[in-house]
Amino acid sequence: MTSLENLGLALLDGLVTGSVMALVALGLTIVFGIMNIANLTHGELYMLGAMTSWLLFQAALPFASALLLAPLLTAAVAVAINVLILQRFGHEPGQTILATFGLLLILQQTALGILGPAPRSVPAPLNPILEFSGFSYSGFNLLAGLACLLLALLVWVLVERSRLGLLLRAAQENRLMAESLAIDTGRVILIGFALSGGLAGLAGALTSPIRQIHFLMGLDALVVSFVVVVLGGVGRIGGTIAAGLALGLLESLTALLLAPTLARVLTLALALSYIIARRLGVARGVWRY
């Protein structure tokens, strides 16, 4: 392969990886970025989405059913976590971290019980191999990437253009004020959790044919999501999408140049210097820790 073809492949693959990262991170943007609640189970919700897809495949149901049922299930789990636990101590940051980390372990071990320890996979509903000049690429990967990107953009428009985005922000920034304006903050936070959980589950189901399904897959997703959310500027949906894409491309392109592990080091170092150079967060005092 020529270096130009390599570059083409790296760009394509980077965009697909980036779109997936963006969609997974988007849910976290809503709960953590906008509402300031550090929900560490976010990656596990993604894993639950993928696991649901596998369970439905085992039950011989079509892939489309996973796209429908997985987000419903994960949204319900997210809402349950909020109602049963987080809401009871008013989303106090320290207690939230403890509780959601505990839940992370519980969900992970539950998945171990259901999936078993070995990786699982589901087939893609359609899988054309796309031939480009000099390299080939999986049609489903491209499709899933595009779907992730479109969904992310859709959510962006939905939240930014509707009253919902405003309400989500208001609910966090000043609960008292929001309540005096007759906004039911409890319900707004609930909607935020449902949306966030649903997005994570949808991303998990959508990518289940292109990633292996494993009980430990949530932790990586969580860490990557946090990084993407923060690089995009906490609470900015458009920023999250841009950061996801940028990170995906960056990882792909650095891998062309350097030994793989060094390439990852370089990606992390670049992300870090971006944060330092922008002096991010200096003017914001909302987050206590």
Place this chain on the structure above:
Amino acid sequence: MKNRPLLSARRVSKSFGGVQALVDASIEIMEGEILGVIGPNGAGKSTLAGVIVGSLRPDRGQIIFRDSDITKYSRRRRAELGIAHTHQIPRVFPSLTVRENMSLACSRGLGGGTEDGLHETAERLGLGGLLSLKASQLSHGQMRLLEIGMALLSSPRLLVMDEPTQGLAGGEVASLSSILRGLAGKLAVVLIDHRVDFVVSLSERVAVMNLGRFVAVGAARGRDVGLAIEEAYLRWA
């Protein structure tokens, strides 16, 4: 000495988004004087305080302190030069006791420095009996007094007070007045408040602000100032 400007703001402008909070505002503060600043809500008073103490950077214009340009100085360097600040909503350290709060203000080093004036200041402010209380346990008015005490203990040359009477009861306002009177001549004070009578009674000169500009500056009981106040408040009433 008294006629030399301690600090001057020269044609300072500052806007937030599309809103012009300060427009080419210029003012001089003399050594040892109390300068009152009056104006309706949104006139630009707090922004003025911000650019003087360094929590806000002006878009244009200069801040001169004792003949040197401090426009680009950080808040900390200005504090070292002797510019102190009390906030509209009092800011003290709630985890520390009253004594510890005041002690931190006494000196900036880690060693501790002199705390000679600490007890005296505390007594003067009526905080003498509260020294070992946590600041978080104080009432709003006591917190206000504590913040003023901290500002005084940092031995400033210029004290910028942003709405010091806000949230104070009648009696507390009276004692605040007497404290400020006691300061006359010792340091310069920029007294920003919306209580016209309070400001006029304490200040030698009063500056009236409206829509980001100084509309009048003069003797506290002067005619110009009186008219300007009337106009500014009537328009916005």
Place this chain on the structure above:
Amino acid sequence: MRPRLSNLAPLVIPLLLAAAYPLLPEYPKALAARIMTLSIYSYGYAVCFHMIGVMSLGHAALFAAGMYGAGLYTIHVSPDPLMALAAGIASAVSLSLLLGGLAARVRGPYLMIATLLASQTIYLAALHFNEVTGGEQGLVLEREATLVGVFRPLMAEADARYFISLLTLSAAVAGVSLLSASRLGKLFLALRDDEEKLESLGYNTSLLKLTAFSVSGVLSGASGALQALLYSYVGAGYVGIFNSVEPVLWTLVGGPYVQVGPFLGCLLVNVLGDLARGLPRGHVLVVGVGLVAFSFATGRLGWVYRLLGVSRGREE
């Protein structure tokens, strides 16, 4: 604001541990030694978390710097455990200046992620330069070159391990207690309460953060170095993200009282984990349930601290 002798009341913890020594069966003794070593890391974390209110997700890097510093010194320079301990602490402190520098420039969630990225970078570097670091597999230190080895003529390994960690823990407890009562400690609290206000009083808050991070580096590095020098093993398995999250959990469970909380939290979480390990299956699940339960209990444990005579750390 001068520290008084009464500020040393939290030393009751190491005293109790010393008194418990003859009563403990062998395994609890070994476990206690392990927890003491780790709780020094917990104190190191709490200096940043509770005293200046900075949440870092990169402290595993400080622990690792102490561990690799001590381990590599032993292997490549000289098998002198005390010098190795110093080398470990020194490398952790240098790294803590880097993290502290980050804290001076970046805040809030951005700082969490910046520190996370920094420690992940170090983790991957430790993997990549495996000829030096041993990569994920790690390196084994010659036992004779470790602290335990030095004390072997005098006492059994298990005893040496217990008392060396106890001694270091006592120093950490005393240090942190005196620090929190000192003027510097008050400045740390003031920094946590209101950074801008402190700056407007003329204090250099960046310098204060650097100071807090280096104190944290000393403690975290000492803990990491002890891990290497007491257990003869150095490896990248200690640098992963889990190892940065663990002290967050310990200090949260232990509560805001910086003199005793870090130890109690570390103790509670580890003892729960150890008891659950005795279950034939599902012990991670039990730890998860335990953490959820702790999340409800934290903040209601004030009486425990009052009982121990600790006056205050952080206001709730």
Place this chain on the structure above:
Amino acid sequence: MNRRYALSSLLKTGIVAGAAAGLGGVAGYFSSRLVAERSPPVKEAGVKPIRIGFQVHRTGIGAPYGFWYERVANAAVSYINRTGGIAGRPVELIAEDDETSPAKGAQVVERLVLAHNVDFILGALFSDVVLASGPRAGELKRPYFAVSEGTHVPFGLLNRWCFQPGITDVPGQVTAVAKWIFENLGRRVAMIFPDYAFGHDHRDALTRAAERYGARIVEKIPIPPGETSFTKYFTRIPRDIDVLYHVMVGDVLTFVRELGVFLGRDRPELFGFIDSIEAVPLSAPGLEYLEGTYFWEGFPRYADGYDTPYSRFYRESVGVDENGADKSDPSRVSAYSHMFGVWETLFVIKEVVEQSGYSEPRREDYELFVNSLEEMDWFNEGLWHPQGDKLFNGRLHQSFGHQFISTVRNGRLVVIHRTKIEDSLYEHANDYTKQPLF
């Protein structure tokens, strides 16, 4: 108002109760399995059991292996106990989870020795866990048996108390198959391996073998841990190679799928270590690409690959069907190429205890035990060693056995070659017998 309040609080109570029941259910599920799976200790009046501690990867990244290691250990212990135990004493297996973490692994060694006072420790698979545990075992003076294939035992990184008699190490495996690769598939090779110790062992061993047989490793592509997409690294694969050698840990399914799309039909020969798809069914979507490629197997997954009475008995005992999957769940494929090491290690312990006259954990008995083990030089094929006979090197504390080379044909692995024991041997200066035991 009151009614509504009552209703909602009733609802909340219901939800909480439901959640508690759910959690309880999950816990119950686990505990019921544990009771079922724990080997029943043979209690005979007056006979003290031999206690074998087992450090197992129940959770964490090693879990797919840990699950099968535990299954095999239980099967072996149950067989030993049915047939008279060890030296007439029943065996009690005490298994504890090490979370596949070096820190927790070392702690488990302490628990097993100090709290349970086990006679021997059956160790772990992942090299970091083994390397952190070995020093603790050495200090506590308990024989520690790794089933890891890592080089830490034979290369002398550990100590006299650490052994690996049940499975050939990676350099031995690679040395054995490299000759076949170069002779049959080609001499220009690129390799993909995980960027940690296990992968580095492969890299170093294959490089040495290439030097010996005049082949060339033209590209070495280490994959960082935790990677979930691989296409970007495939761009480094040169197009003019004869063989692509792959060994993966982690996101293996994605790895193979993306490799398939990337290389397409016009691919070089593929030789993989089964580790890339260990515990994964070949029928998993995307793996059809592996048709016609070659694999190293430690012990053939499909029953016809090495069909002896002993291997049939072993397969039956651990409950694996002829396709290498769990008899009760055909989608749960076993770690067949590695887990036999657990079985064989337990029988090495049995053999050496019976030969040496070991009776309890004390100095003179361990001296007998370790010396007897180090004097062993051969394990005969049989019910105790179903994978085949093995040469044991007492200086290295390491066994060397036969290796299998299989090809994927019609979606199954078909054995095409079995290496000789000599093919696995290599020189190493390490000599544990020179270390003092106490």
